[in-house]
Amino acid sequence: MTDNFYGEVLTDHNLHPLHKHELPTATCCHEGVNSTCGDDIVLNLEIKDGIIVNGSYTGSGCAISQASADIMLELVIGRTPDEAQHYKELFFKMIGGDITEEELEELEEAGALQNVAKMPARVKCAMLGWRTLETLLSGEGGG
Amino acid sequence: MANTFTKADFSVFDAYKELTYLDNSATQQKPRAVLERVEKYYREENANPLRGLYELSVKATDAYENAREAVRKFINARSIKEIVFTRNASESLNLVAYSYGRANISAGDEVLVAISEHHSDLLPWQILCKEKGAELKFLECDESGSYTADALKAALTPKTKLFCIAQISNVFGRLNPIKEFAAICHKNGTLIVCDGAQSVPHIATDVQSLGVDFLTFSGHKMLAPMGIGVLYGREAILDRMPPFLYGGEMIDTVTRCGATFAELPHKFEAGTVNAGGAAGLHAAIDYINELGFAELERREDELTALAFNEMKKIPHVNIIGADDPRDHHGILTFTVDGVHPHDIAAIFDAENIAIRAGHHCAQPLHQFLRVPSTARMSLAFYNDEEDIRRFISVLKTLRRKMGYDR
Numbered sequence: 291m292t293d294n295f296y297g298e299v300l301t302d303h304n305l306h307p308l309h310k311h312e313l314p315t316a317t318c319c320h321e322g323v324n325s326t327c328g329d330d331i332v333l334n335l336e337i338k339d340g341i342i343v344n345g346s347y348t349g350s351g352c353a354i355s356q357a358s359a360d361i362m363l364e365l366v367i368g369r370t371p372d373e374a375q376h377y378k379e380l381f382f383k384m385i386g387g388d389i390t391e392e393e394l395e396e397l398e399e400a401g402a403l404q405n406v407a408k409m410p411a412r413v414k415c416a417m418l419g420w421r422t423l424e425t426l427l428s429g430e431g432g433g
Numbered sequence: 434m435a436n437t438f439t440k441a442d443f444s445v446f447d448a449y450k451e452l453t454y455l456d457n458s459a460t461q462q463k464p465r466a467v468l469e470r471v472e473k474y475y476r477e478e479n480a481n482p483l484r485g486l487y488e489l490s491v492k493a494t495d496a497y498e499n500a501r502e503a504v505r506k507f508i509n510a511r512s513i514k515e516i517v518f519t520r521n522a523s524e525s526l527n528l529v530a531y532s533y534g535r536a537n538i539s540a541g542d543e544v545l546v547a548i549s550e551h552h553s554d555l556l557p558w559q560i561l562c563k564e565k566g567a568e569l570k571f572l573e574c575d576e577s578g579s580y581t582a583d584a585l586k587a588a589l590t591p592k593t594k595l596f597c598i599a600q601i602s603n604v605f606g607r608l609n610p611i612k613e614f615a616a617i618c619h620k621n622g623t624l625i626v627c628d629g630a631q632s633v634p635h636i637a638t639d640v641q642s643l644g645v646d647f648l649t650f651s652g653h654k655m656l657a658p659m660g661i662g663v664l665y666g667r668e669a670i671l672d673r674m675p676p677f678l679y680g681g682e683m684i685d686t687v688t689r690c691g692a693t694f695a696e697l698p699h700k701f702e703a704g705t706v707n708a709g710g711a712a713g714l715h716a717a718i719d720y721i722n723e724l725g726f727a728e729l730e731r732r733e734d735e736l737t738a739l740a741f742n743e744m745k746k747i748p749h750v751n752i753i754g755a756d757d758p759r760d761h762h763g764i765l766t767f768t769v770d771g772v773h774p775h776d777i778a779a780i781f782d783a784e785n786i787a788i789r790a791g792h793h794c795a796q797p798l799h800q801f802l803r804v805p806s807t808a809r810m811s812l813a814f815y816n817d818e819e820d821i822r823r824f825i826s827v828l829k830t831l832r833r834k835m836g837y838d839r
Contacts, residue, residue, distance in 0.1 A: 301836030352773035
């Protein structure tokens with residue numbers, strides 16, 4: 291890990307999240323937990339006519355888990371569940387250290403988490419939001 | 434500097450020159466004398482101990498049994514029959530729960546556990562109580578981690594069979610008044626199980642003076658290899674307990690329909706034992722004895738006070754537990770406002786400083802204190818002022834690194 295791992299993108303999303311709030315209009319939600327760290331988030335999505343029109347998360351955890359969930363929502367809101375799954379695949383590829391330059395660009399700010407691949411202890415934190423999204427979408431279909 | 438000669442004894446600091454190791458409560462580094470002793474055992478003395486009738490096996494047996502005598506002396510037990518080798522403190526506590534617990538705890542009985550206990554001194558009792566229909570009760574401390582004799586007296590009932598408490602909590606670092614508590618328990622007909630995992634490596638231990646019925650500790654937290662631990666139990670109690678694990682070398686005779694079991698302490702040591710680990714523990718005890726607890730404690734108290742006082746000066750840093758460094762015994766658990774403990778540990782790691790973050794295997798305590806998790810620095814006598822200085826300088830930058838006050 292490098293000293294500047296907690297760059298501005300991460301700390302900004304952690305301290306000033308765009309999507310950390312309740313979502314009364316949510317059509318589905320799912321809780322994701324990293325039991326070893328105590329990271330705990332609830333992901334809420336509002337899916338209408340096959341589009342994720344809104345999303346939010348609540349909960350607590352380390353900066354990586356929180357910022358990663360916030361950045362993820364920034365990417366997937368306005369997309370279809372299939373597109374969201376595609377981003378998830380790209381994110382997992384990035385964490386696996388196996389991503390092309392073009393794919394990395396597609397991930398936009400989520401690319402700020404690329405170095406997590408070098409921090410095995412923190413991989414689970416970065417993946418929490420995405421794993422929760424994966425479970426939510428596979429369970430709820432496009433509902 | 435007074436203790437540079439001891440830090441030089443630890444190979445890990447040669448291999449990893451930048452390392453500031455402040456996770457000693459999790460496990461300690463091993464001095465060369467311990468590593469060499471283990472290697473010598475396997476080079477020159479290895480055979481299956483306690484079994485063979487040939488010279489090498491006798492050597493292996495000697496290495497193992499001499500270690501037992503060293504442990505006996507180290508904690509001032511009456512007899513080597515009271516020293517059972519296990520893998521670690523967790524196994525020692527499980528042994529008591531499975532063997533003593535299953536034979537002596539019945540429906541309606543109570544087991545009292547201190548709220549600050551490590552999961553390994555909680556889960557065996559929780560499972561036992563569920564299995565037996567007994568009640569698990571908790572003794573609560575105050576915010577500084579202090580337990581009072583009055584609270585203990587109030588919590589004990591005629592049904593309380595066991596009271597389980599660490600001598601030093603792995604979160605607070607506070608030394609509990611075990612001697613006083615043991616006397617209170619015995620007046621009530623209650624046995625006291627004392628987890629010494631965090632105390633035996635740091636203060637001189639005398640089980641007879643403490644008056645405890647059981648004391649458990651791990652070798653690896655006191656310079657010795659992983660995989661060797663100790664259960665001390667009063668002979669009269671151990672003698673009446675059924676075996677824990679069944680297998681080789683814990684029997685007298687075995688027939689098709691039954692068996693009689695070996696004498697103490699072998700009754701509790703089924704299977705081939707960890708003689709190499711025991712020899713390493715013996716070397717660790719020799720090392721500590723040579724240094725002396727007076728010097729060891731003086732050194733650790735000095736470093737604890739230095740770290741404590743510097744931490745107190747940093748805004749947004751909150752130390753868990755007592756407001757007096759003398760009540761911390763090298764364990765400084767803390768939070769930093771607005772920074773998650775895992776991020777704290779990651780930032781320290783980036784500077785090659787090893788600390789612990791999480792719930793330190795004490796989730797009920799964290800729930801009780803209403804903090805989800807904490808960070809912990811824990812030191813040993815081989816740390817020095819430079820380690821503390823580096824720790825403090827990173828601690829000061831934490832919030833800025835996480836985007837505060839930019």
